[in-house]
Amino acid sequence: MKKSFSFLIGSIGLVTIAFIVLGLVFEKDENEKQNGLTGIYDVSIDGSIAYVAFDQGKAGIYLPDGNEKPVIELPVDQTILDISFSKDGKKLAYVVSDKEMSRSSKSEVHLLQMETLADQLVFHEKALITELAFDPKDSELLFYLQAETFTNYSPVAGERPHDFDVHSIHLKENEHTKYTDLKKYNMQSMQVSATNESVYIQMDDDEHVQSAEDVFASKQRIFEIPLAAPDEKIVISDPAGEEDLYDFHLLPEREEIVYQAVGGTGPNGIFEYELFSYNWKTHETKQLTNLKEHASKPVAGPDNRIYFLVDRQFGERQPLYQLYRMSEEGKDIEEVLLK
Amino acid sequence: MNQVFQRFVEGIVKETDSNQEEREDLYEELLSHLECSFIDYKKQGFTEEEAMRTAMTNFGEEREIGQQLQQAMYPYRREMMLGLSVASLLLAYGVYLSQLFVMGDAHIPWLVVAVLSSTALLLITVRPISSLNRRLWMNSLLLIHIMIFFYGLLLATDVYHPMSIGLTIIAGLILLLAVVLVYRTTIYDYSSNRQPWAKDAKRIHFINISTGIVIILITLFFLWAFLLFSSEISPAFFLLLIPLGLWILSYTSQMQLLAKQQKKWAYTIVFIQTAVVVCAIGYWLLGTIGGMA
Numbered sequence: 001m002k003k004s005f006s007f008l009i010g011s012i013g014l015v016t017i018a019f020i021v022l023g024l025v026f027e028k029d030e031n032e033k034q035n036g037l038t039g040i041y042d043v044s045i046d047g048s049i050a051y052v053a054f055d056q057g058k059a060g061i062y063l064p065d066g067n068e069k070p071v072i073e074l075p076v077d078q079t080i081l082d083i084s085f086s087k088d089g090k091k092l093a094y095v096v097s098d099k100e101m102s103r104s105s106k107s108e109v110h111l112l113q114m115e116t117l118a119d120q121l122v123f124h125e126k127a128l129i130t131e132l133a134f135d136p137k138d139s140e141l142l143f144y145l146q147a148e149t150f151t152n153y154s155p156v157a158g159e160r161p162h163d164f165d166v167h168s169i170h171l172k173e174n175e176h177t178k179y180t181d182l183k184k185y186n187m188q189s190m191q192v193s194a195t196n197e198s199v200y201i202q203m204d205d206d207e208h209v210q211s212a213e214d215v216f217a218s219k220q221r222i223f224e225i226p227l228a229a230p231d232e233k234i235v236i237s238d239p240a241g242e243e244d245l246y247d248f249h250l251l252p253e254r255e256e257i258v259y260q261a262v263g264g265t266g267p268n269g270i271f272e273y274e275l276f277s278y279n280w281k282t283h284e285t286k287q288l289t290n291l292k293e294h295a296s297k298p299v300a301g302p303d304n305r306i307y308f309l310v311d312r313q314f315g316e317r318q319p320l321y322q323l324y325r326m327s328e329e330g331k332d333i334e335e336v337l338l339k
Numbered sequence: 340m341n342q343v344f345q346r347f348v349e350g351i352v353k354e355t356d357s358n359q360e361e362r363e364d365l366y367e368e369l370l371s372h373l374e375c376s377f378i379d380y381k382k383q384g385f386t387e388e389e390a391m392r393t394a395m396t397n398f399g400e401e402r403e404i405g406q407q408l409q410q411a412m413y414p415y416r417r418e419m420m421l422g423l424s425v426a427s428l429l430l431a432y433g434v435y436l437s438q439l440f441v442m443g444d445a446h447i448p449w450l451v452v453a454v455l456s457s458t459a460l461l462l463i464t465v466r467p468i469s470s471l472n473r474r475l476w477m478n479s480l481l482l483i484h485i486m487i488f489f490y491g492l493l494l495a496t497d498v499y500h501p502m503s504i505g506l507t508i509i510a511g512l513i514l515l516l517a518v519v520l521v522y523r524t525t526i527y528d529y530s531s532n533r534q535p536w537a538k539d540a541k542r543i544h545f546i547n548i549s550t551g552i553v554i555i556l557i558t559l560f561f562l563w564a565f566l567l568f569s570s571e572i573s574p575a576f577f578l579l580l581i582p583l584g585l586w587i588l589s590y591t592s593q594m595q596l597l598a599k600q601q602k603k604w605a606y607t608i609v610f611i612q613t614a615v616v617v618c619a620i621g622y623w624l625l626g627t628i629g630g631m632a
Contacts, residue, residue, distance in 0.1 A: 005465060009458065012428065016454045019435060023445025033443050 031076040031099055032057035037321040037338065039309055040082055043301045044089035048114075049323070051338060052080045052094075061094060061112070064338050071117050072110075081107070084132040086139040090114050093122070093142050095129045101161070103150045109142070111171065123169060123176075128161040131187075135168075136194040143168045143199060145187050153185070162186070166199055166225065180230040189222075189247045198226045200250055205235060220244040222257060236280055246273070249298040249306070251328060255281045258288065258298040258306055258328075266292065270315040275308055275330070288330030295324075304328060307336065344373050347395055354405020356413055356467050356528070365408070373398060413528050416520075417464055423516050424460035427488060430509050431457060434491050437498045437506060446494060453491060456484045477524045485517045489559075522548055539605070540597055546609055547590045550616055554586050586612070 034054035041051035050063055053070070059079045060070025074080065074096060083094040092112040098105045107129035109122045128147045135141035147161030164187035166179045179199075189202040206218040222237040222245055237245050237257060248259035256277045263274030275288045275295045288306070289295045294314035299307045305325040313320040323336040348369045352362050373394050380390035398404065409417060431453035438444045459480060462468075488510060495506035525548060526541045561579050589612045596605040 009462070012454060012458055015432070016450065019432065019450060020445075020447050023435070023439055023447050023450070026439055026443075027445035028443030 029057070029076070034059075034318070036318075037309075037323070038080075039297055039311075039319070039321055040080060041297070041299070041307075041309070041323065042083050042085045042092070043299050043307050044085040044092075044114075045087065045302050046089050047302050048085075048089065049307070049336070049338065050083055050085065050092055051323070052083060059099075061092070062338070072112065072119060081129065082131045084134050084142070086134045087136045088139050091134075091139065093132045093134065095132055095144070097128060101128060101150055101159070105150065107146075109144065109169070122171065123174070130161060130164075131190050133190045133192050133199075135192045137192075140171045141168055142171060143190060143192050145190055145201075148183065160186075164203075166190070166201070166227075166230075179227050180225060182230070189249075191248075191250050193224075193250075194252060196224075196226070197228060198224050200224055200236065200248075202245060202248055220246065222248050222259065238278055238283065238285065241285075247297050249300055251277075251300060254328060255279055256328075258300075260296050260298065263287065263290070264292070268315070273314070275306070277328075277330070286330070288326065289333065291333075300328075301325065343391060344370055344377075344395075347398075347401060348373065350401035351405040351408065353467070354402055355409045356416060416523070416528060419516065419520060420460060420464040423484075423513065423520065424457050424464060426509065426513050426516075427457035427460070427484065428454065430488070430491060430495075430506070430513060434494050434498075434506055434510070437502055438494055441498050441502060449487070449490060449494065453487050456480070456487050460484060474524060474528075477528075478521055481517050481521050481524065485514060485521075488513050488517070518552065535600060536597060536602060539602060540594070543593050543597060543605060543609055546613060547586075547593065550612060551586055551590070553616060553620070554582050558583050 034057050036053060038052045038054065038059070041049060043049050048063060048065075050061055052059060053062055054060075055070070055073075057076040058073050060073040061080065061083060062070050072080075072094070077099055078096055079099045081095045081097055083092060085092055090113065092114055094110050094112065096108045096110065104126075105128055106124055106126050108124045109129060109132065111120045111122050112118070113120075122142075125146065128150060129144045130147060131145040133143045135143060144167050145164050146167050148163035148165070150159055150161050152159045153162065162185055163183040165182055165184070166187070168177045168179070169175065170177075182203075184203050185206070187201050187203045189200075191200045193199065200222060202220060202222050204218050205221040205223075206215060209215050209218055219241065221235045221239070221241070223233045224236045225233040237248075237259065243261045246260040248257050250257055256279050258275055258277050260273055261276055262271045263276075264272045266272050272292045273294045273296060274290060274292075275298055277286045277288055278284070289308075291310060294311040295308050296311065297309045301307050304327070306328055307323060307325045309321045310324055311319045311321055323338055324333055325336055326333040348366055351369060352366050355362070355365065357365060376394040376397065377390050380393050381387065385393060399407075431450060435446060435450045435453075438446055463477075463480070492507060492510035492514060495510045496503055498506060522545070525544045558579060562576075565576060565579060589608055593605045593608050596602075596608070
């Protein structure tokens with residue numbers, strides 16, 4: 001009895017020590033845990049899709065060319081914040097920053113030549129560059145959104161990049177231009193006009209707010225900002241709309257915006273995000289998707305199809321993105337298999 | 340003869356979960372029973388050696404008798420304790436490995452304390468230590484075990500679905516079993532000799548343990564919310580511990596008053612304490628329902 005009891009206690013001790021050793025060997029750093037597709041992708045003029053995915057925490061740019069290896073792979077402590085194809089599809093710009101962003105985080109903008117896969121550092125900045133967009137009129141002009149601060153403006157909010165403005169770099173002349181001095185709380189989903197000298201950006205419609213209540217009541221809308229006169233920006237989404245608009249893509253030939261907004265609330269209380277279209281001539285709004293999940297990031301492809309992401313695990317710890325496409329009327333939704 | 344009987348009785352008593360005082364009473368009773376039996380056999384013409392052997396043989400095998408006494412005095416207590424310790428050990432390993440291989444996190448300090456706590460329960464179940472079988476020690480160990488495995492429950496819920504479902508259910512059952520053992524340890528298994536009114540003491544213990552569980556859960560919820568929204572520890576943090584402190588004070592005073600035969604005052608405090616908790620919960624529920632409306 002005494003022997004068997006000592007054996008039992010000894011076994012518990014040995015098993016515990018073995019598990020501790022296993023823990024020390026197999027424990028992963030926070031930076032090594034991410035896997036799978038991120039919400040960052042772009043579609044080129046020839047229909048090629050470039051996307052950013054994590055493999056054991058390493059962010060990489062993948063091209064669905066049959067090669068399962070990424071064309072660019074970063075160390076586990078860095079991430080890719082955005083990618084953008086040039087109009088001719090020959091260049092892919094991407095921006096690299098720290099995974100754990102801080103006030104001292106820097107950004108590096110790179111250029112990948114699609115034919116040779118040669119990678120070139122274009123410039124680096126002691127600030128966070130969160131989005132890139134090539135000018136469809138000039139493949140040498142790359143626009144970017146730069147945040148001047150990384151802080152939390154509210155004690156209940158986490159630290160985030162703020163004080164955004166629109167910048168550009170001329171790749172040949174290496175000349176930077178700052179177009180706006182708005183210091184916006186947030187800017188996203190930047191798109192450069194194919195016809196005018198203007199950019200389209202989603203941001204808070206908080207121009208005339210005075211009190212904290214006004215700030216909370218302000219809506220997120222889509223603005224057109226003329227580059228020559230940024231103060232003359234105008235709202236191009238429904239100016240009287242009561243809903244917040246998030247990601248969007250402009251379809252100028254249809255005079256429409258495809259945008260993401262809340263479509264409803266699921267049985268578990270989590271918002272369902274759908275894609276809608278808004279015609280700025282007829283002021284007609286149409287719901288394109290009814291997936292009751294989290295549709296986001298609409299991008300127009302060369303085949304008159306709208307590409308978009310669906311997060312199958314929205315509201316959970318890790319997202320699970322899948323790429324879909326549909327007609328501009330929201331029909332024939334099909335999954336695009338990337339790997 | 341006396342030494343042989345003493346060793347025999349010690350072997351029986353050792354098998355029970357009784358405390359030192361109860362063991363001494365049981366020891367005396369069994370020893371006297373054996374001695375009477377020995378005298379009877381001697382009167383029947385047995386030699387001293389034969390009378391001693393027959394008395395012990397007819398009494399039964401030490402371990403078996405001890406276990407029968409244990410079952411009679413504390414029905415299913417040992418099985419419950421054994422079940423709690425073994426299930427806790429298996430859950431500790433299961434949660435740790437799931438967290439390690441599914442989530443990539445090695446919760447080594449938690450594994451160590453969970454294994455130590457479960458092994459301590461196993462140890463005092465298989466090899467009862469009389470000096471430890473006091474209500475205070477047993478409840479302290481069970482409460483520490485509950486806190487460790489409450490954290491284990493949170494770790495279990497943290498693992499990806501569907502693995503988290505099974506682990507969470509098992510963790511919940513372990514906590515439930517530990518809480519039931521706190522109730523039975525306090526109310527049934529180890530009653531205090533200081534209390535003249537045993538029935539009233541049981542009743543007051545039951546009410547206080549139930550109130551204590553509610554207060555601890557509410558305090559933990561507010562502590563969690565406080566830590567979630569506060570970047571640093573402020574004096575307000577300690578204000579959250581006031582209800583818990585008041586409950587400990589109220590519980591202690593009730594038992595003191597009951598021991599001093601001040602039954603009326605003890606029940607008055609029980610009533611006030613319960614009314615305050617019920618009103619606070621009612622106020623909070625009304626506020627929540629009002630907020631939702």
